[in-house]
Amino acid sequence: MSWLHFAVFTPFLFTLFVPLLNKSFRRVHTGWFVLIIPLLLFVYFLGYFPLDPAMAPVIHSIPWIPSLDIHFTLHLDGLALLLLLIITGIGALVVLYSIYYMSMEREALHNFYIYLLLFMGAMLGIVLSDNLLVLYVFWEMTSVSSFLLIAYWYQRGRSRYGAQKSMLITISGGFAMLLGFLMLYTASGTLSVRELIAMSSQLSEHGLFLPAMLLVLLGAFTKSAQFPFHIWLPDAMEAPTPISAYLHSATMVKAGVYLVARLTPVFGGNIEWFWIITTVGAITLFWGSFMAIRQTDLKALLAYSTISQLGLIMCLLGIGSNALNADYSEQALLFSGAALAAIFHLFNHSIFKGCLFMVIGILDHETGTRDIRKLGGLMGIMPVSFTLTVIGGLSMAGLPPFSGFLSKEMFFTGVLTAARNMNDWLVVLPIVAWVASILTFVYCLILVFRTFTGKYQPDRLDKTPHEAPIGMLIPPGVLALLVIVFFFIPNVVGASLLRPAMHAILPQLVADGGTFDVHISAWHGFTMELAMTAGIIALGSLLYIYLKKWSGIYDNLPRRFTLNNLYDSGLNSIERASLRFTNTYMTGFLAHYLSYIFIIMICLTGGTLLGQGVFALNMENNSEIAPYEYVLGISMVIAAVFVVFSTSRLMSIIAVGAVGYIVSLMFVLFRAPDLALTQLVVETITTALFLLCFYYLPKMRRELTRLRFKLSSLVISLGVGISLTLIGLSVQDHNLFEPIKSYFENSYQLAGAKNIVNAILVDFRAFDTMLEIVVLFTAGIGVYNLIKLRQARRNEK
Amino acid sequence: MELLMALVIGVLFAVAVYLMLSRTLLRIIIGTVILSHGVHLLLMTMSRLKRGAAPIMEEGNLAYTDPLPQALILTSIVISFGVTAFMLVLAYRAYQSLGTDQMDELKGEKEHE
Numbered sequence: 001m002s003w004l005h006f007a008v009f010t011p012f013l014f015t016l017f018v019p020l021l022n023k024s025f026r027r028v029h030t031g032w033f034v035l036i037i038p039l040l041l042f043v044y045f046l047g048y049f050p051l052d053p054a055m056a057p058v059i060h061s062i063p064w065i066p067s068l069d070i071h072f073t074l075h076l077d078g079l080a081l082l083l084l085l086i087i088t089g090i091g092a093l094v095v096l097y098s099i100y101y102m103s104m105e106r107e108a109l110h111n112f113y114i115y116l117l118l119f120m121g122a123m124l125g126i127v128l129s130d131n132l133l134v135l136y137v138f139w140e141m142t143s144v145s146s147f148l149l150i151a152y153w154y155q156r157g158r159s160r161y162g163a164q165k166s167m168l169i170t171i172s173g174g175f176a177m178l179l180g181f182l183m184l185y186t187a188s189g190t191l192s193v194r195e196l197i198a199m200s201s202q203l204s205e206h207g208l209f210l211p212a213m214l215l216v217l218l219g220a221f222t223k224s225a226q227f228p229f230h231i232w233l234p235d236a237m238e239a240p241t242p243i244s245a246y247l248h249s250a251t252m253v254k255a256g257v258y259l260v261a262r263l264t265p266v267f268g269g270n271i272e273w274f275w276i277i278t279t280v281g282a283i284t285l286f287w288g289s290f291m292a293i294r295q296t297d298l299k300a301l302l303a304y305s306t307i308s309q310l311g312l313i314m315c316l317l318g319i320g321s322n323a324l325n326a327d328y329s330e331q332a333l334l335f336s337g338a339a340l341a342a343i344f345h346l347f348n349h350s351i352f353k354g355c356l357f358m359v360i361g362i363l364d365h366e367t368g369t370r371d372i373r374k375l376g377g378l379m380g381i382m383p384v385s386f387t388l389t390v391i392g393g394l395s396m397a398g399l400p401p402f403s404g405f406l407s408k409e410m411f412f413t414g415v416l417t418a419a420r421n422m423n424d425w426l427v428v429l430p431i432v433a434w435v436a437s438i439l440t441f442v443y444c445l446i447l448v449f450r451t452f453t454g455k456y457q458p459d460r461l462d463k464t465p466h467e468a469p470i471g472m473l474i475p476p477g478v479l480a481l482l483v484i485v486f487f488f489i490p491n492v493v494g495a496s497l498l499r500p501a502m503h504a505i506l507p508q509l510v511a512d513g514g515t516f517d518v519h520i521s522a523w524h525g526f527t528m529e530l531a532m533t534a535g536i537i538a539l540g541s542l543l544y545i546y547l548k549k550w551s552g553i554y555d556n557l558p559r560r561f562t563l564n565n566l567y568d569s570g571l572n573s574i575e576r577a578s579l580r581f582t583n584t585y586m587t588g589f590l591a592h593y594l595s596y597i598f599i600i601m602i603c604l605t606g607g608t609l610l611g612q613g614v615f616a617l618n619m620e621n622n623s624e625i626a627p628y629e630y631v632l633g634i635s636m637v638i639a640a641v642f643v644v645f646s647t648s649r650l651m652s653i654i655a656v657g658a659v660g661y662i663v664s665l666m667f668v669l670f671r672a673p674d675l676a677l678t679q680l681v682v683e684t685i686t687t688a689l690f691l692l693c694f695y696y697l698p699k700m701r702r703e704l705t706r707l708r709f710k711l712s713s714l715v716i717s718l719g720v721g722i723s724l725t726l727i728g729l730s731v732q733d734h735n736l737f738e739p740i741k742s743y744f745e746n747s748y749q750l751a752g753a754k755n756i757v758n759a760i761l762v763d764f765r766a767f768d769t770m771l772e773i774v775v776l777f778t779a780g781i782g783v784y785n786l787i788k789l790r791q792a793r794r795n796e797k
Numbered sequence: 798m799e800l801l802m803a804l805v806i807g808v809l810f811a812v813a814v815y816l817m818l819s820r821t822l823l824r825i826i827i828g829t830v831i832l833s834h835g836v837h838l839l840l841m842t843m844s845r846l847k848r849g850a851a852p853i854m855e856e857g858n859l860a861y862t863d864p865l866p867q868a869l870i871l872t873s874i875v876i877s878f879g880v881t882a883f884m885l886v887l888a889y890r891a892y893q894s895l896g897t898d899q900m901d902e903l904k905g906e907k908e909h910e
Contacts, residue, residue: 588904589900589901589904590825590900591818591819591820591900594817594818595818598814598818619799619800621845622798622799622800623798623799623845623846623848624798625798625801629798629801630801633801633802633804633805636805636808636809637804637805637808640808640809640812640831641808641812643812643816643827643831644812644815644816649823652823652827656827656830656831659809659831659834660830660834663834663837663838666802666838666841667841670841670846670862671849671850671851671852671861671862672841672851672852672862672867672870673851673853674867674871675867675870675871675874678871678874678875679874682874682875682878685878686830686878686881686882689881689882689885690885693885693886693888693889694823696889696892696893697822697823697888697889697892697898713814713815713818713819714815716814716815716818717810717811717812717813717814717815717818718811720810720811720814721807721808721809721810721811721812721814722807722811724806724807724810724835724839725803725804725806725807725810727839728799728802728803728806728807728839728842728843729799729800729803731842731843732799732845739844739863739865740865741861741863741864741865744852744864744865745861747854748854754853754854754855755852755853755854756852756853756854756861756864757852757864757867757868757871760864760865760868761868761871761872765868768868768869768872769872772872772875772876775875775876775879775880776875776876776878776879778879779879779880779882779883780879782883782886783882783883783886786886786887786890787886787890
């Protein structure tokens with residue numbers, strides 16, 4: 001148990017105290033107590049900060065289930081540290097923000113903060129885990145806590161819908177990922193990421209390598225809202241805004257990106273990895289930015305913008321992984337620039353998107369709406385919020401002097417590198433990236449100018465807007481400040497945070513002691529990237545100005561074939577199909593269920609007898625048949641068949657009794673006196689019981705069933721009869737070993753009994769007899785209770 | 798003899814299954830009774846028929862029939878008797894409370910449609 005383990009467990013431990021604090025300090029906002037945790041953790045993780053570029057990873061391990069090779073191994077390297085600082089830093093700001101956002105009087109704050117802390121702990125666990133199964137445990141914990149947070153206002157139908165949707169999608173992805181992890185374990189024999197990296201070159205020849213890669217990617221894509229699994233993210237916007245800011249922009253959706261970055265050293269050398277991630281990322285990038293323009297709800301706009309930006313990061317990680325590909329190793333350093341751009345943008349996006357969500361929350365809080373059509377002209381009323389939105393929005397659009405500009409330029413460098421050095425088809429990639437960036441620019445302008453400039457419509461707002469309290473403005477203010485600061489000193493971040501992270505993503509490149517040269521600058525000279533940015537600004541502005549003229553194309557999109565409809569109707573039809581299926585065979589008729597049992601029995605026994613060639617007819621050793629034995633057999637058959645056709649209950653009883661007595665006579669023939677005796681007595685009593693009961697039961701009617709049912713019953717019963725006959729005949733030929741009867745013939749010496757059957761019953765195998773007595777006893781008690789219970793009820797009445 | 802018994806057993810099973818697939822509670826119970834007869838005879842037949850004397854020791858007898866299946870069948874007869882008695886009383890009680898002995902009327906209301 002190290003301090004690092006303690007740091008991961010701290011949020012979980014603190015959840016125990018949250019309800020207590022909430023109850024005992026009714027006048028203090030519970031958030032103030034919770035704020036301590038992310039702050040402490042942030043400071044603690046800052047302690048690892050002054051790193052040398054090739055930071056030696058900090059590893060602490062405690063055994064959890066050693067027999068299954070599951071160890072609670074924590075592994076802190078550059079990549080983990082970057083995310084840890086984002087999680088705890090933005091976590092602290094979000095908690096501070098939520099203190100002002102969440103009302104102390106109206107909300108169940110203890111629930112809110114418990115879920116939030118659970119999420120924070122789980123996220124720390126994902127980032128620090130070295131063991132894949134431990135990572136999976138934390139992964140699912142983020143899904144569950146996110147589910148709880150989305151449905152925080154569980155009285156609303158939309159919240160529950162969004163929570164269920166995100167749960168179904170992320171958990172399905174999680175299961176796929178678990179399967180992938182298990183495949184990796186089968187292929188490599190280890191669950192440790194570090195050991196997997198060490199043996200990545202042998203691994204890629206294993207047959208399970210590619211399936212494992214696909215399944216793990218499925219998990220990463222569902223979590224990071226990549227196309228076509230992005231549909232849960234816009235619906236997750238029903239969560240309180242601090243949650244949207246924290247989970248659905250800065251942290252949880254980065255888990256998939258983190259996983260891809262973390263496993264790049266394992267899978268990265270394969271071209272499939274590059275193609276899948278880059279393609280999916282590019283599609284997501286384009287589709288997210290395209291759909292964002294259409295949204296009228298500010299949070300939905302930000303959700304699609306998050307999707308788009310995550311696609312961008314994925315795309316860059318895909319290109320970056322090519323640095324490990326042997327075919328392109330000459331350009332390795334060029335490709336590694338894309339990976340650097342990915343993590344730099346990951347960092348930037350967390351900051352500006354957190355800031356933007358918080359400002360939208362302020363707008364919602366102060367005006368009562370998030371609808372763009374109702375907002376407008378708020379610049380003069382809320383100047384601080386306006387400034388923060390401009391900073392966040394323009395950073396997202398990729399304009400100087402904001403840090404988003406830097407990562408955007410690096411993004412273009414990345415896609416251009418891919419287009420220049422690889423397949424000719426990849427020329428498409430910079431074009432897609434460029435168009436998506438133009439669309440990004442347009443929705444950023446919509447975000448900033450539609451809400452704050454234009455006509456002020458006070459009559460359409462629920463509240464009289466005014467500037468937010470200072471406490472609510474501090475967290476987005478801090479983030480906005482960082483956006484500007486990082487533009488001017490990007491290399492401080494680059495050297496201290498990004499460089500160690502690069503060492504974690506592409507360790508093979510620096511195996512011989514080298515380091516990455518991380519140098520980010522705002523000015524590259526007159527390059528292609530700059531021209532692209534200029535084009536974005538020009539075209540984007542034009543598109544924004546003439547937005548009304550071309551936004552009609554969104555109405556022409558086929559409504560029925562959207563992914564959301566596909567999801568909804570898919571879910572519905574699964575439900576309906578399974579209901580229909582269940583109703584088909586679960587009819588409630590005993591006859592149907594018995595038919596299933598008998599049909600399966602016929603198929604199994606008959607199939608085995610005939611299919612396996614077990615059936616044999618060997619009459620050699622058969623004993624001879626006396627004529628009167630024929631008579632017995634035939635009369636038994638007649639009696640039995642008579643029961644089927646009888647419509648009188650008395651005649652049926654007599655026929656059943658006749659069958660029983662003939663069985664008893666058979667036992668006499670087969671030299672079984674005890675059996676004959678017992679059968680005689682039992683048959684008599686059973687017949688008496690039948691008579692007793694039939695006296696109370698209604699007259700037996702003709703079977704009023706359809707002919708088809710009768711025919712199918714006939715076929716089934718004949719099938720059972722025939723297969724049992726065949727079994728009875730085949731046994732004669734299969735004398736596997738001698739019977740053990742000679743042992744029982746010692747009954748006089750061993751048990752002092754001359755009647756061997758009785759000796760077996762009470763001496764050799766007396767346990768059977770004892771339990772048979774218990775059965776009889778239980779049946780007696782059952783009969784007694786059945787009759788007594790009715791009387792008791794009658795007496796009550 | 799084994800051939801004859803196998804055929805008789807087949808008929809017993811077919812009759813029992815046909816009765817069990819019917820709609821009347823009584824026929825189903827009769828079906829189970831006949832089914833247990835079939836099982837007992839099958840047990841007997843599978844252990845070879847009529848080889849030697851009854852398994853009671855007497856002077857001068859060297860070969861007995863196999864006593865073990867007989868012991869098994871004896872146990873089975875008693876158990877099936879107990880179960881049959883219980884089922885009969887259950888049918889009687891069901892008829893008393895519900896007023897029907899038709900299986901499809903005992904099915905109850907459809908719940909999920």
